[in-house]
Amino acid sequence: MSFFGxxxxxHPPELKxxxxxxxxxxxxxxxxxxxxxxxxxxxxKAAVAxxxxxxxxxxxxxxxxxxxxxxxxxxxxxxxxxxxxRGPLGTFVECVFxxxxxxxxxxxxxxxxxxxxxPQEVIDRIKAAGLVxxxxxxxxxxxxxxxxxxxxxxxxxxxxxxxxxCLTADHRLMVEKADDVMAGAAIFRKALGVARAIVGxxxxxxxxxxxxxxxxxxxxxxxxxxxVKYPQGAEKQLIKALLNREVPSGxxxxxxxxxxxxxxxxxxxxDAVVEGRPLYERVLTLGGGAAQGNRNFLxxxxxxFSEVVKFAGGTKGxxxxxxxxxxxxxxxxxxxxxxxxxxxxGILLLTERETxxxxxxxxxxxxxxxxxxxxxxxxxxxxxxxxxxxxxxxEGLDVLDxxxxxxxxxxxxxxxxxxxxxxxxxxxxxxxxRKRKEKEDKAKxxxxxxxx
Amino acid sequence: MPEENxxxxxxxxxxxxxxxxxxxxSASPHITSDETVPKIMWTVAAACAPALFVGVYFFGPAAAxxxxxCVASALATEWAATRFFLGRKETTITDGSAAVTGILLAFxxxxxxxxxxxxxxxxxxxxxxxxxxxxxxxxxxxxALIGRAVMLAAWPAAVSGAAFLEKxxxxxxxxxxxxxxxxxxxxxxxxxxxxxxxxxxxxxxSACPSWHDLNNLFIGRCGGCLGxxxxxxxxxxxxxxxxxKIITWHIPVVYIGTVFVLTLAAKAPDAFKQQSMEPVLYMLxxxxxHVLAGGLxxxxxxxxxxxxxxxxxxxxxxxxxxxxGALVVLIRFLGGYPEGVCYSILMMNMVVPLIDRFIKPxxxxxxxxxx
Ligand code: SF4
Ligand code: SF4
Numbered sequence: 092m093s094f095f096g097x098x099x100x101x102h103p104p105e106l107k108x109x110x111x112x113x114x115x116x117x118x119x120x121x122x123x124x125x126x127x128x129x130x131x132x133x134x135x136k137a138a139v140a141x142x143x144x145x146x147x148x149x150x151x152x153x154x155x156x157x158x159x160x161x162x163x164x165x166x167x168x169x170x171x172x173x174x175x176x177r178g179p180l181g182t183f184v185e186c187v188f189x190x191x192x193x194x195x196x197x198x199x200x201x202x203x204x205x206x207x208x209x210p211q212e213v214i215d216r217i218k219a220a221g222l223v224x225x226x227x228x229x230x231x232x233x234x235x236x237x238x239x240x241x242x243x244x245x246x247x248x249x250x251x252x253x254x255x256x257c258l259t260a261d262h263r264l265m266v267e268k269a270d271d272v273m274a275g276a277a278i279f280r281k282a283l284g285v286a287r288a289i290v291g292x293x294x295x296x297x298x299x300x301x302x303x304x305x306x307x308x309x310x311x312x313x314x315x316x317x318x319v320k321y322p323q324g325a326e327k328q329l330i331k332a333l334l335n336r337e338v339p340s341g342x343x344x345x346x347x348x349x350x351x352x353x354x355x356x357x358x359x360x361x362d363a364v365v366e367g368r369p370l371y372e373r374v375l376t377l378g379g380g381a382a383q384g385n386r387n388f389l390x391x392x393x394x395x396f397s398e399v400v401k402f403a404g405g406t407k408g409x410x411x412x413x414x415x416x417x418x419x420x421x422x423x424x425x426x427x428x429x430x431x432x433x434x435x436x437g438i439l440l441l442t443e444r445e446t447x448x449x450x451x452x453x454x455x456x457x458x459x460x461x462x463x464x465x466x467x468x469x470x471x472x473x474x475x476x477x478x479x480x481x482x483x484x485x486e487g488l489d490v491l492d493x494x495x496x497x498x499x500x501x502x503x504x505x506x507x508x509x510x511x512x513x514x515x516x517x518x519x520x521x522x523x524x525r526k527r528k529e530k531e532d533k534a535k536x537x538x539x540x541x542x543x
Numbered sequence: 544m545p546e547e548n549x550x551x552x553x554x555x556x557x558x559x560x561x562x563x564x565x566x567x568x569s570a571s572p573h574i575t576s577d578e579t580v581p582k583i584m585w586t587v588a589a590a591c592a593p594a595l596f597v598g599v600y601f602f603g604p605a606a607a608x609x610x611x612x613c614v615a616s617a618l619a620t621e622w623a624a625t626r627f628f629l630g631r632k633e634t635t636i637t638d639g640s641a642a643v644t645g646i647l648l649a650f651x652x653x654x655x656x657x658x659x660x661x662x663x664x665x666x667x668x669x670x671x672x673x674x675x676x677x678x679x680x681x682x683x684x685x686x687a688l689i690g691r692a693v694m695l696a697a698w699p700a701a702v703s704g705a706a707f708l709e710k711x712x713x714x715x716x717x718x719x720x721x722x723x724x725x726x727x728x729x730x731x732x733x734x735x736x737x738x739x740x741x742x743x744x745x746x747x748x749s750a751c752p753s754w755h756d757l758n759n760l761f762i763g764r765c766g767g768c769l770g771x772x773x774x775x776x777x778x779x780x781x782x783x784x785x786x787x788k789i790i791t792w793h794i795p796v797v798y799i800g801t802v803f804v805l806t807l808a809a810k811a812p813d814a815f816k817q818q819s820m821e822p823v824l825y826m827l828x829x830x831x832x833h834v835l836a837g838g839l840x841x842x843x844x845x846x847x848x849x850x851x852x853x854x855x856x857x858x859x860x861x862x863x864x865x866x867x868g869a870l871v872v873l874i875r876f877l878g879g880y881p882e883g884v885c886y887s888i889l890m891m892n893m894v895v896p897l898i899d900r901f902i903k904p905x906x907x908x909x910x911x912x913x914x
Binding site: 411506 | 853
């Protein structure tokens, strides 16, 4: 299969110490803290109340509106409380606290035969199971599977790049559950009604590619092996690399006829459709030099980070940084007192050596960030505009196109905080636009008044 | 103690990892490349070593002394200027940029320059060339070249190659005898601009530089400034910088290439008029002479490639270098100075903001797609 590549990108050290480690299961937690907001869009509404008895896989949060996802209990026991706790973003969000009864009793899951289901029924099952993008973006899966009528989708892409350093959860999933992943791809394909499905894997995971290839023909899914480069797993870059199509600025993959789903989501879709099992656990990687052994774990949603770390043997030395997700795009966390959610692809305890030099210098205008930016932006300029608070110039610099991949800041020899500034810049643009809109609305209202 | 530490962490799995230090809480990415500003600057400084060795070999210890004085003066100025002028607490002399400025300024001075003038020049380079603009990263012009330009205006006799070569010719300087291998050209160049000389018919075909001359120029066995004469030594350092990804190919290749091609074109009329040798060879040898003579290699690999004062994009760098190459040829053939590298770069430095404004990377999503 031909391969088109994409411009820019970087080659960070892989740090994939857990690549050869089979997935281990972390025992269910004593108390699960399950945030109701685990996806982009609206948080779910609590479907249980204090003192309710719940079973594993039982619905505890109902999706609200279009872009939202159901939430299920990950253990059996009683609801201790519904209230705020630290969520995936490190901020306090509404969570359901469930005290385990130690029995880990499952609710009744109704499986189905894919051939007997209509595409809509497939999507309904996926929606009911509360699937979200498990690569970290946490966009509700069922929304992606139901493009608006005008959009013609011709290709489904399953993202097995896992281009983030440290993370190996998807890798292990592809090696150990290749057939399930492929079955999941076939499920998505049916839901979308497309003929073509491709799994994109980077060539640093030959064992995964091989495992997938074995069941490729059975499910009629292609496997494409791509040259390693970060951020190949970013939707827009992956579509470019595989199909040579560029998603227009401000557009979505569906604008170029593609839908991208992550391999872990594909596996979850298979569980949801074939077994009727909702999404209440996920595979993640515990990584970083300050974690005692880097391994891959199957963890129930709602398990505190600290318990995963404890299960793995604790910390060693000092962690310079705690990160949920990958080292390039993950979120720094102040504490390990934080539940695993559907989007948690990794827990990293990075040492000082891994985080690299921190001292900031003036921008040298070296242009490395320009070359590294896969979106063709001018990161140094954006960063400077934000630093100098020249926010009105930002819109002209296409800040909103930034995918926050971090390539620019990774390469920057001066350690400019480019991504941080980009985030700030995006917020400032939103402010400017809001103000402009208010002004326009006011002007419109005023113009309409005398006539009336 | 470490044992104990491990124990507690394993048992209690505290919210924050051992020893109570708060984890760093900053935006992604959480890892960065090992490249840092000081690493880049000190690598550039180290890449100057081959040229310095050759300089000392041909011009004697004076070359090392001038370089040392320039570096010392640059560092001292940097320290004082950032502290008292910019009012910064953290010293910036360790970032290496001042040292590089000192070395590069020394490289475009003759080894015979009075040391106090070298020291003043380096101070001017750092202060006027960089600090007054706001320090590293803010300057528009290459600081070393600012230093040289000011010195050339202040003490033309001591700094310009002309005076130096006159001295060489008169034996005032004890140089290895091999230095004067290409004297006819260089002398001629210092008296009149080559193009004018050609128009006057001063050069006949026999005046074409021989392969032997070119070889000497390449190795650095000729008169000139202390760090610029050996194209070979500069190439060694330059290739290292390319390899280390501190510079890109754009500027050196296009800069030197432009000078080469334009000289070819400029020499063509004569080449076909003269009868004593193959026109093509005549053109080629003249072009190589212009490429190897003077400070073109030093300029192309070490000066024009200065990150701060060159464009950000590859395409921008090509425009920048082509412009500088054209200016070198214009200055050498039509201008009043025998050498054009310094001014060509300074002039192109001025248009860098303009280049960067118009030559941008291609934005993703503006091409391709099925529509
Ligand atoms: S500007 Fe945005 S898209 Fe470009 S490299 Fe930086 S983070 Fe990535
Ligand atoms: S990589 Fe850093 S130093 Fe280089 S131009 Fe970009 S912001 Fe400036």
